Amino acid sequence: MSADVELNHVSVKFGAFVAVRDASLTIRNGEFFSFLGPSGCGKTTILRTISGFLEPSTGAVRIGGKDMRGIGPNKRPTALIFQNLALFPLMTVAENIAYGLRIRGMGADERRRRVDQFLDLIALPGLGEKRIDELSGGQKQRVAIARALAVEPQVLLLDEPLSALDLKLRQHMRSELRAIQRRVGLTFIYITHDQGEALTMSDRIAVMNAGVIEQVGDSAAIYDDPATVFVASFVGENNPFRGTVVAAEGEHAALDTPAGRLVGRNPRGAKAGDEAILFVRPDALAFDGHGAENSIEAAVQSVAFEGSVSHVYLKGPTKRDIVMTVGRGDGAGVPGQGQATRIGFARAAGLVLPAGRLASD
Amino acid sequence: MIESVVKTLLYVAPFVVIATFWVMAVRERRAAGDPTARGFFERNGWVVASYLLIAVGLWAVVMVVLPQLTMVDFSFHPKLPPKDYGGPKDHYTLENYHYFIFGSTTERESLNIIHLRAFGLTILASVGVTIFTFFFCYPIAYYMAQVAPPARLRLIMLMLIVPFWVNEILRAFALRILFGTSGLINNVLVALGLVGEPIDFLGLDIGMYTGLAYAYLLLMMFPLYNAIESLDKNQIEAARDLGAPWWHIHAFVVLPFAKPGVASGCTMVFMLSAGALAAPQILGGPNSLWFTPIVYDRFYQAFNWPQGSAYALILLLTCIAFVMAVLRVFKVSLGEITR
Numbered sequence: 152m153s154a155d156v157e158l159n160h161v162s163v164k165f166g167a168f169v170a171v172r173d174a175s176l177t178i179r180n181g182e183f184f185s186f187l188g189p190s191g192c193g194k195t196t197i198l199r200t201i202s203g204f205l206e207p208s209t210g211a212v213r214i215g216g217k218d219m220r221g222i223g224p225n226k227r228p229t230a231l232i233f234q235n236l237a238l239f240p241l242m243t244v245a246e247n248i249a250y251g252l253r254i255r256g257m258g259a260d261e262r263r264r265r266v267d268q269f270l271d272l273i274a275l276p277g278l279g280e281k282r283i284d285e286l287s288g289g290q291k292q293r294v295a296i297a298r299a300l301a302v303e304p305q306v307l308l309l310d311e312p313l314s315a316l317d318l319k320l321r322q323h324m325r326s327e328l329r330a331i332q333r334r335v336g337l338t339f340i341y342i343t344h345d346q347g348e349a350l351t352m353s354d355r356i357a358v359m360n361a362g363v364i365e366q367v368g369d370s371a372a373i374y375d376d377p378a379t380v381f382v383a384s385f386v387g388e389n390n391p392f393r394g395t396v397v398a399a400e401g402e403h404a405a406l407d408t409p410a411g412r413l414v415g416r417n418p419r420g421a422k423a424g425d426e427a428i429l430f431v432r433p434d435a436l437a438f439d440g441h442g443a444e445n446s447i448e449a450a451v452q453s454v455a456f457e458g459s460v461s462h463v464y465l466k467g468p469t470k471r472d473i474v475m476t477v478g479r480g481d482g483a484g485v486p487g488q489g490q491a492t493r494i495g496f497a498r499a500a501g502l503v504l505p506a507g508r509l510a511s512d
Numbered sequence: 513m514i515e516s517v518v519k520t521l522l523y524v525a526p527f528v529v530i531a532t533f534w535v536m537a538v539r540e541r542r543a544a545g546d547p548t549a550r551g552f553f554e555r556n557g558w559v560v561a562s563y564l565l566i567a568v569g570l571w572a573v574v575m576v577v578l579p580q581l582t583m584v585d586f587s588f589h590p591k592l593p594p595k596d597y598g599g600p601k602d603h604y605t606l607e608n609y610h611y612f613i614f615g616s617t618t619e620r621e622s623l624n625i626i627h628l629r630a631f632g633l634t635i636l637a638s639v640g641v642t643i644f645t646f647f648f649c650y651p652i653a654y655y656m657a658q659v660a661p662p663a664r665l666r667l668i669m670l671m672l673i674v675p676f677w678v679n680e681i682l683r684a685f686a687l688r689i690l691f692g693t694s695g696l697i698n699n700v701l702v703a704l705g706l707v708g709e710p711i712d713f714l715g716l717d718i719g720m721y722t723g724l725a726y727a728y729l730l731l732m733m734f735p736l737y738n739a740i741e742s743l744d745k746n747q748i749e750a751a752r753d754l755g756a757p758w759w760h761i762h763a764f765v766v767l768p769f770a771k772p773g774v775a776s777g778c779t780m781v782f783m784l785s786a787g788a789l790a791a792p793q794i795l796g797g798p799n800s801l802w803f804t805p806i807v808y809d810r811f812y813q814a815f816n817w818p819q820g821s822a823y824a825l826i827l828l829l830t831c832i833a834f835v836m837a838v839l840r841v842f843k844v845s846l847g848e849i850t851r
Contacts, residue, residue, distance in 0.1 A: 204753075225753065225755045225756060225757065230753060231750070231753045233746045233749070237750035238750075239747060239750075250754055250756075251756075302754055302755060
């Protein structure tokens with residue numbers, strides 16, 4: 152059993168502070184949905200509102216079409232996986248998984264059978280009698296998932312559960328989580344500040360900033376077609392060029408920036424005279440930009456080798472360094488340090504968005 | 513001759529025990545430990561190390577072991593005038609313990625009902641006081657540890673601690689006045705028409721139990737608070753999220769976690785209640801016979817120090833045995849409650 156989760160103009164206030172402002176969206180039945188944003192953006196507040204630990208100040212949360220107001224977390228069809236997992240340290244693995252079943256009055260034999268099923272699901276068969284502190288980080292993770300799934304929730308909520316793991320394990324657990332989600336077919340709502348996690352696992356992502364949902368879309372849309380300056384600067388690396396729109400024709404707009412006149416796509420319909428920011432991804436930039444549609448004068452400052460790619464940091468006419476990603480094969484074309492060069496990019500790779508605050512501001 | 517041998521054994525035995533444990537510890541470390549581990553003196557330097565050894569040793573031996581041993585020794589002697597000390601009548605005897613059970617140093621016809629009953633009641637009532645104190649303190653400790661915002665927590669702490677600046681005797685007398693037949697509580701009850709005539713709280717020992725519970729409130733409160741405070745809030749929320757009603761969370765998540773604190777608080781309240789003197793003496797009703805005033809009377813009314821020592825020892829050993837038994841039942845180790 153799985154269910155839709157609907158937020159209808161949800162605002163959550165703590166005194167004068169607005170943690171979530173007018174959030175409206177529908178998370179579809181069986182979807183892997185992520186809330187992505189920096190710490191303090193309100194994503195955890197949204198999660199706690201869905202799970203019932205908080206009530207919205209205004210608006211409504213509906214799960215499976217039913218208004219959840221006044222229904223406590225112990226009565227909602229949701230199960231939450233905590234950031235620190237919050238496994239019960241004095242209980243064995245099996246007792247942890249069976250905790251919710253025991254509350255529901257399930258008999259001991261039936262409980263044991265179900266626990267065994269879940270131990271199989273999380274690929275830890277036979278570990279039921281282990282104590283929690285005898286498990287590795289990844290094993291604890293899976294026990295937490297099993298404990299939450301055991302109560303047969305319609306929606307599983309995950310609050311940055313991978314953040315405590317080391318990098319390798321984190322990457323492994325991403326695919327594991329995704330696989331478990333496909334197997335059980337539940338609605339997963341995932342909270343993270345790690346865009347890599349959000350982009351790889353999610354069917355759809357909501358990017359949040361300062362209590363506001365900035366954009367909802369699938370990974371490709373979020374990355375390729377960011378709706379706001381915040382999303383463009385938060386998700387993936389991006390080079391911003393602030394300027395004033397001098398011409399907007401058809402799908403494109405031209406900006407006057409400190410780096411010269413730059414042209415890019417104009418999906419938000421910026422008009423001449425508007426303040427705007429043109430973004431270009433590091434991988435869209437190329438050296439030897441003399442013939443390119445856009446070109447910028449810059450000097451190489453440093454090169455950071457990262458294996459399959461290298462990041463090249465350039466000092467251009469703007470305050471901020473320009474970042475370029477160069478593939479292994481193209482390494483030969485990188486000019487020496489301090490050498491002035493011209494970098495360029497195609498019009499289609501530039502994205503003009505109405506001016507706003509960057510994620511790093 | 514035999515006297516001096518027994519006496520020597522009595523005083524030497526604890527040191528033999530200590531030495532044996534020390535030798536065992538050293539052997540175990542040599543056998544299993546890291547051979548490169550540095551000894552106590554090497555780690556701390558000889559100045560600090562010898563200070564620690566001498567200070568702790570003196571404290572343990574002079575302040576704790578020797579006085580108690582003297583009491584033990586005393587309790588096995590007959591009551592004698594000072595001139596007979598060390599004389600032919602000064603021999604080891606069980607008569608003081610005999611007296612506790614049979615009410616006579618020689619006869620066995622009847623039991624010492626009064627003292628035995630007081631002893632039994634003291635243990636039972638102390639258990640009662642401990643349980644009451646626990647149920648009274650747990651909600652407050654839980655609120656302080658998990659719910660209260662910091663400002664309110666400070667306020668509650670202050671309100672808990674400040675009353676204990678007033679000394680115990682004064683507090684007991686204040687309670688006595690409060691609970692008296694013409695005291696505030698009775699006046700209010702009568703004025704409100706809830707009771708026809710004043711209730712004899714003191715005669716019913718309600719005053720005494722209140723006094724005892726009040727006197728040792730903090731000794732329950734703080735171990736509980738410490739234990740619950742270290743519980744991750746997420747565990748409580750996780751249990752709630754998994755569907756647990758509130759009582760289930762307390763019974764199966766909070767209490768098992770706080771067990772060492774519960775044990776520590778209960779042990780202290782029980783021990784101190786059973787050994788309390790002021791509250792029973794000041795607040796006890798005419799019918800109540802707490803055991804400690806009896807012990808006190810052995811010393812200062814009967815001037816029978818050997819018997820007093822025997823009584824005190826009986827109380828001490830029974831309490832220790834009782835506490836150890838309870839700890840065992842609840843599977844708490846001594847190490848845990850000192851955390």
